[in-house]
Amino acid sequence: MASTSQRIHPNKEAFIEGADHIFASWTALELAVQQQWGGPDSQEKRDWMVDVVVEEFGKKGSKIDQEDIEDLLLQIMEDEFECILEDNSASDVSYHLCKIYRECVKGDHSTVDKLRLQRDSKDNSKAAVSSSINVPGQSVSGDESSSDEEMDQD
Template sequence: MASGQVAKSLLTTPTQQARFELGVCMAIYDWEALSVAVQNFWGGPESADKRDWMVGSIVELYEQQQEVDSEDIEDRLLQIMQDEFEVVVDDDSAYGVAEGIVRIFGQCTEGDFSLVDSLYQKYLNKANRPSAPVNVTEQVDYVSSDEME
């Protein structure tokens, strides 16, 4: 499915639906801006739950609307980031995630799960890698120029 193209097909089997949901999950879990927000608890102690809720919100968008395009998904992603994590994402990464989700939907409607499988394998590889601990030794409070005077 071409970038920005409207998704019109329906997922007709439980397998297609399940794989689409997994694909949305993997696309959102792979989004660096959201990962940083969750790791730093910018959405509070329930940041990981908010990320999972975001996945459901995108899947629900497809259930509520007959046609969904990249801009619809991007708008929802950005709104959730702002409302739930108090983060304004302005690097166009949300659009990339949205385009990926549109591609996942298009492939799943055709019974092609290669992109979902690839994203899932990437997730498993990342999850099995030991992560370096992050030690915060000091929190810096930024002072505005008005406060310095």
Template sequence: MSASTSGGGPLSPQAAAALQEGIGLVFGRWTALQMAVENQWGGRDSRAKADQLAASVLSWFANSKGPFYYDDLEDMMFDSMSDSFNTEVEDGSAGEVAKKLLEMHEECLQNNFSSIEKLRNTRPQGNAVSQSRQIATEDDDSSDDDDEPSMVENEAARSEDMAVDEPKPSKPTPDADGWTTVPPRHGRGKN
């Protein structure tokens, strides 16, 4: 997916402040990032690294002329998680976060802050990290019950809290020979 947003000019100071808040709210709901921070996967300065990622995303929007490409933003976040937290985000959440941030940026260019207000007014129920831990603990306590939700399923549930309306891609199914074709991850490994 290489969809782009037009750019549409610089953000007003009010829009930039709203976008900064929106980035913080979305990142606060991004379970992979919050787990990396809480568990200090980036070392003692994990919180500062998360704050730097948010600042980098805001700077990307504020200082780039556009158009803004989804793949570029997803790659920036994917690479930052890998470099700063030694974490490979393979659950698709970086893409979902990128999509939400691009939508927010477009709204902010039009001085429309409704999605940011919605995030501000709908606090996530509890802490995403503790919920993931609780589900992981329940899985450990059970006797390998397949009915228990997994952390991956919890990731999908958490991403729904971000109000991402993009339909989930269907899982690849094996062909008659048992082989599954996996779509390429655009931009991975490029410098």
């Protein structure tokens, strides 16, 4: 997770936390880190990946494109973890990152709060996560994938 001695805006802080939670629930990335596909510093590469993605959102702001984020995730997974993903999970992750970003910009941290509760619950029980929001790396239901909150495909 990104750390800094400076105080950052609460919305950015929430987005960083949300991104960290999303990456922590991404099965492909979790497996790559656990199995050290990126070498002995796989955990550091995962943390760096969060920083890179947060920085990309910071550069592009509301002009961010979900497909660009997906491409960035796929490229990092291939370059840093020698993992070529064919499971569409990078698309799910990029969707959730864009969704959380849009919410955090508006000061809405409800999804980040839900992710925090999920992660705390998972850490406490080590049980499967289930809630009203989708966890990246798991199937997106038909209702969720066709919601009106999807990014425009310009």
